[in-house]
Amino acid sequence: MTPRPVLTISGLNVDYGTGSGAVRALRDVDLTLHRGEVLGLAGESGSGKSTLAYAVTRLLSPPGVITGGDVHYHPYDKGPVDLLGLTPQQLRAFRWQELSIVFQGAMNSLNPVHTVHSQLTDVLKAHRPQMRSAERTARAEELLSLVGISTDRLVAYPHQLSGGMRQRVMIAMALALEPEIVIMDEPTTALDVVMQRQILRQLVRLREELGFSVVFITHDISLLIEFSDRIAIMYGGRIVEEAGAAEIYRDPRHPYSDGLLHSFPALHGPRRELTGIPGSPPHLSAMPAGCAFHPRCGKAFEPCSGQVPALAPVPAGTAGGPARSVACWLHHPAPDAAPGAGEAAADAASAHPV
Template sequence: MTGRPVLTISGLHVDYGTGSGAVHALRDIDLTLHRGEVLGLAGESGSGKSTLAYAVTRLLSPPGVITGGDVHYHPHDGEPVDLLGLTAEQLRAFRWQELSIVFQGAMNSLNPVHTVHSQLTDVLRAHRPRMKGAERTARAEELLSLVGISRDRLVAYPHQLSGGMRQRVMIAMALALEPEVVIMDEPTTALDVVMQRQILRQLVRLREELGFSVVFITHDISLLIEFSDRIAIMYGGRIVEEAGAAEIYRDPRHPYSEGLLHSFPALHGPRRELTGIPGSPPHLTAMPAGCAFHPRCGKAFAPCSGEVPVLAGRAGDTTRSVACWLHHPA
């Protein structure tokens, strides 16, 4: 991706708990999101995807603790903003204005006793206090139209909307202040495949129209192949491969990436046999030595159980990186 960075994550570490009993949820995460880019983040449940999203947005609940690393937001003009150094008041002003998040499960994210109008305008009231009531309502109507919902649904309560409409309301809320970065944490997981595709098409259209950048988190790598520019694969709290979406699809280098691709049916072309991945993801309290994937990997050999491979690219290749001893011999 040739665009300028809008969000950079360097050496990020997250633990749950402290002292000798701490669980290491994220280890040495390095990621860069470029302007106008869709960066997909894929991996099985428990790989650390949501923890990364909550760490970046400073929404980690106790006992989650960021124990190392840096997260910087790069505005169009001015110096980079250290997100981990912002005060509570600065963070409140920053969220939604520059960076927003769409959580899993829209029904749990929307307040069931308030109308869509109330919840959309609440964001505007908090961040744009000089806006008049009529202006807030007009903006709320505009936001619903952006995501393909009729304006008369403003007076509806969440339980009066379908699952897809509730999810689109959450996307509208995330876009209310025209942020530069939108993080989407498995926003289509509970929806049927038809509604998933509708929402993804709208997301692509909105990205092209408004120019924001997206971090899209999901366990379904087939979704990311369709509309992401780049994909980062997570396993056991680390990134094990990062490359362009087309490169991941054509030539996955990490055995885990290959396993994920063969766990979902192909969307186009000839049918292929689904093989899946044997075994289960490691428990964070009992991580295997060396490469965390080696107990499930059919290509594992001697070095895999001894030392953690570094995420790196091949000589002269700056477009992709992989953490695997098959590509970086010990």
């Protein structure tokens, strides 16, 4: 059965600033989140991951401006909802009810002078004013139980909770109104590895119980491979590869994806050398011509420095495998390519297999 989309992003562009001094942070981003899936979004700092999350939820702070594209939410029983066209009042009703977000550094986002009870029930007061006080308290207790926290912690203040517990309170708050979509922006970055795995296991369990869809943003691709259904790789404000998590792990097609995979040690299996990625990500105000990754890429050849490759489908790695796309001249013929460019791409790929 063909998966149904719950969120579609088409040609999204975001600038910081206006006029000649504007810096483009997102460039023609296309992405689809299917109902009930976990979509991982990976890339180095500065690749545009958080900007994408804030643009979709319309939480961009000035001078961030959406300059083009479309974002549509697809509910079960209605036609598509244009998120970029919602009025402030409609947007306030939409957030948390249909789409919620767990912010980067979420465990420090709780108000230090209010109890957990007060902060959980505030969401219910704002969006479900018909609920009685006892009903709101019962719902807050249910939410804490969902994320594995004892209900006696409702009267606690944030400083009385561990980092992992504060993180789980934020996840509980994001689930308070049973949204269809939860966007998580590096929610486990400040936690140790053991606590990261505990929270991820709980997240997977909650997704299976409640049926919501997740966009999980992180720079650690090894985390995504463990529990994501699909992974999209971002670099220089663009999606450069999108495929099933297993496909990305076994057979990354973009050199940047391969570099990310070899920047983290494997938790299981034989030891392998960590090669990393040479150089640094480009500054958004001085993007290189052509493929943004070519100055750091060991497989770059002639078209890479002059033409930007589009994100286009490539054959799946296995028969019947999930569809995948990649933006790389190693896998697509360059337009107006010089004679022999196809052979050069083949030679580059064979000399440095991904």
